[in-house]
Amino acid sequence: MNAPVPNIFADAMRTDTRPLPQWLGRRRADAAERLRAQGVPHRRVEEWKYTDLKTALEPANAAIAATAQWSIANVPAGVTLFDLEDLSAAPEWVRAHFGKAVAGEAMAAASLALAHGGFALHVPRNTCVGEVRANFSSDGHVRALIVLEEGAELTLIENQSADGTFRNTGIEIVVGANARLTHVRSAEASPKAVQVADVAVRVARDGAYRAHLFNGGAELSRLTLRMTLKDMGASAELSGVTVLGGQLHGDVTTHVYHAAGETRSVQLFKHVAGGKSRAVYQGKITVARGADKSDSRQTAKALLLGERAEADLKPELEIFADDVKCAHGAAVGDLDADSLFYLRARGIPENEARNMLLRAFLREAVDGIENDAMRDTFWQSVEDALPRAMVNAL
């Protein structure tokens, strides 16, 4: 057993003496142990190389032990909403899934160990409901659990508010067989906050998880998205746009685990970094032994608008199976000179041509949103963030 690493979260846990239901005791204790052993992630931990959380969070303040706020705008008929503040009354579906997918992730462990609240949503078998809008705000840790039973469908629209100084959101998503979850996430630009989120997704046979992620960045911002495609036919499709300016930082780290054969994942991430900002994308794909005929595609591209902006794109493949298709590509650059000349030669002034190409670059990662209104709203977030990224860029 390694000696415990002193850290601000472990200190916070010592003063937390609330009673726990028996079913959660073991999971929370494991999380606490994990956190104590691992400490707060910092840049010498490979997965956090570009995001030094430890330095950003010290010295500790009250925020790191608080529980963040959440709100749900609407609960469609057929959906059950459960408040995680009172776990003693948890229904079976919460007991079955809550706190199970934190292994190995210090910040997921931190939110499980320290959050005193959050919400859980349940969509019963073969129930297709519209959208649920969830908002996270203020300081501290918060948890959420979304369970889609077999054949269920839901669109989750998640917003991370710009307020507060520190927020750590831990979300678990369980997509049952043939179920389909669309997750549209928007993190507003938060220049004065450290924002961390861990989303753990498990997808059963022929289930589908689709995510469209907008990241406006923060003083330090990290989204870890871990997906396990655990049965044949399961799929994950991700598209994301990060637009940063000023001194903002935005790290999106994904890990797709193809646990079974004939599973499929697609990722398309576009980043625009201006000013002195830093965009990070780390995308790891693991194809487990026996997960034959899996198909995984991953593309990450970044445009740098400022000489002092930085983008770090790190694709990573681990393949233990046979007959798999894995394609990945990453590129950091400037706008395409041939395209720029073509537009200018047709009379479009340089600034306007650059604007067109910049939007076209991002558009590709937005056009996959099926619902018109959602796509428009998502695009508006991109538009709102662009001026900050383009200061002094043209």
Place this chain on the structure above:
Amino acid sequence: MLDIKNLHVAVGGKEILKGLTLSIKSGEVHAVMGPNGSGKSTLAYLLAGRAGYEITQGSVTYRGEDLNTLAPEERAAKGLFLAMQYPVEIPGVTTLTFLKTALNAQHRARGEKELDAMSVLKFVRKKAAALNVSEDMLKRALNVGFSGGEKKRLEILQMALFEPQLAVLDETDSGLDIDALKLVAEGVNALRSPTRAMLVITHYQRLLNYIVPDRIHVLAHGKIVAEGGKELAHELEAKGYEHIAGKAA
């Protein structure tokens, strides 16, 4: 309209055009013919204002102005159009949006009234029908997934929309089958006018059967080595470039 005098152009420090002289008046159609590597595309790109093409000697005057002082978008607004050999594919920008943006940018630069979306659509549809440019092409991303023929037809459609004073056509025939070639040539011929000049750049005589030029210039090793009327094209076809270039040298 266009006066090129003793033009020397370097690309990446290497001299490609070595003393080219050429003059085109309103209403005339000239052809520049030459083998690969003779400097044809360099001439086309230089006229349109692409970065990286440096005039080391000589001058290019377009309607009384030194062309070298104008940005590519200024040249376009002043009526210079280059139909490119390799039109660029731009994902994320629909063809119609691009046409509207370009058309209005040129109008704005000339101090003319901009067109609303409906007027642009009507105007584009009218011109597109003649060139067999489908509604579907207009809705798709610019040149993305277009066949060679579709790309060239879209170039000529732009020429029809922008109504340039001087149109430069760079290898517009390359990659076209005979039907596509005829269609493109008809589009070009429809734009011939006493107030407009054209410079048709091509490797092969074939295109000049359909777009009959007033004058032909043969370019080799960065210089005009022979000049003549439309019959020169047939001589080139029969005897080859080496014969003509050799005779001149």
